[in-house]
Amino acid sequence: KQEVTQIPAALSVPEGENLVLNCSFTDSAIYNLQWFRQDPGKGLTSLLLIQSSQREQTSGRLNASLDKSSGRSTLYIAASQPGDSATYLCAAQTTGNQFYFGTGTSLTVIP
Amino acid sequence: DGGITQSPKYLFRKEGQNVTLSCEQNLNHDAMYWYRQDPGQGLRLIYYSQIVNDFQKGDIAEGYSVSREKKESFPLTVTSAQKNPTAFYLCASSIAFGLATGELFFGEGSRLTVL
Numbered sequence: 001k002q003e004v005t006q007i008p009a010a011l012s013v014p015e016g017e018n019l020v021l022n023c024s025f026t027d028s029a030i031y032n033l034q035w036f037r038q039d040p041g042k043g044l045t046s047l048l049l050i051q052s053s054q055r056e057q058t059s060g061r062l063n064a065s066l067d068k069s070s071g072r073s074t075l076y077i078a079a080s081q082p083g084d085s086a087t088y089l090c091a092a093q094t095t096g097n098q099f100y101f102g103t104g105t106s107l108t109v110i111p
Numbered sequence: 112d113g114g115i116t117q118s119p120k121y122l123f124r125k126e127g128q129n130v131t132l133s134c135e136q137n138l139n140h141d142a143m144y145w146y147r148q149d150p151g152q153g154l155r156l157i158y159y160s161q162i163v164n165d166f167q168k169g170d171i172a173e174g175y176s177v178s179r180e181k182k183e184s185f186p187l188t189v190t191s192a193q194k195n196p197t198a199f200y201l202c203a204s205s206i207a208f209g210l211a212t213g214e215l216f217f218g219e220g221s222r223l224t225v226l
Contacts, residue, residue: 004153034214034215036217041220041222042219042220043115043117043201043217043218043219043220044201044203044217045217046214046215046216046217049213049214089153089154091154091215093215097208098156099144099154099156099215100153101153101154102153103151103152103153104153
């Protein structure tokens with residue numbers, strides 16, 4: 001069964017810093033890797049979707065990369081802002097059509 | 112605006128009662144899902160539906176039931192058989208099920224508390 005891990009569980013950075021969030025998965029036979037943002041008490045907002053044939057996706061200050069062979073994905077956030085404070089989750093979709101979620105990294109950007 | 116609407120946002124249940132959580136989407140998506148989120152745990156799949164009048168059990172289906180009578184709607188009933196129902200419930204949808212799933216979109220969630 002696919003296991004998805006996100007380390008660290010929590011991260012605090014000063015405003016303006018660039019940062020990287022990590023997502024690792026045990027089964028490299030994935031179809032999609034999707035990154036989400038979750039604010040407290042809210043649903044998940046899709047940030048980026050990387051298909052297995054792609055290496056990375058970019059949206060504004062966000063860049064997500066995927067390395068299937070090493071079982072890793074990273075989410076790079078440039079020039080962090082207090083509004084980026086949230087929990088970030090990754091989900092790996094296996095070829096068996098299931099989505100497996102990590103437990104998330106809680107990010108705090110300090111003004 | 113297209114999206115997924117879940118209601119109610121907050122729900123309190125007495126032990127022994129069944130409750131139904133609503134999920135409606137206007138994205139014209141074929142596939143719909145129900146997840147449960149508990150503190151410190153990843154999202155866990157309860158049920159999913161690939162198409163109208165069809166649904167499949169996920170990893171933690173015991174104590175839950177669903178229906179899919181319309182493409183837009185996928186209600187979840189939490190029955191009295193669910194031993195620990197207090198949790199945050201999330202409904203999601205995608206264009207299709209399988210390799211052409213595309214992005215997974217979520218509603219705002221429903222928080223159920225058992226008194």
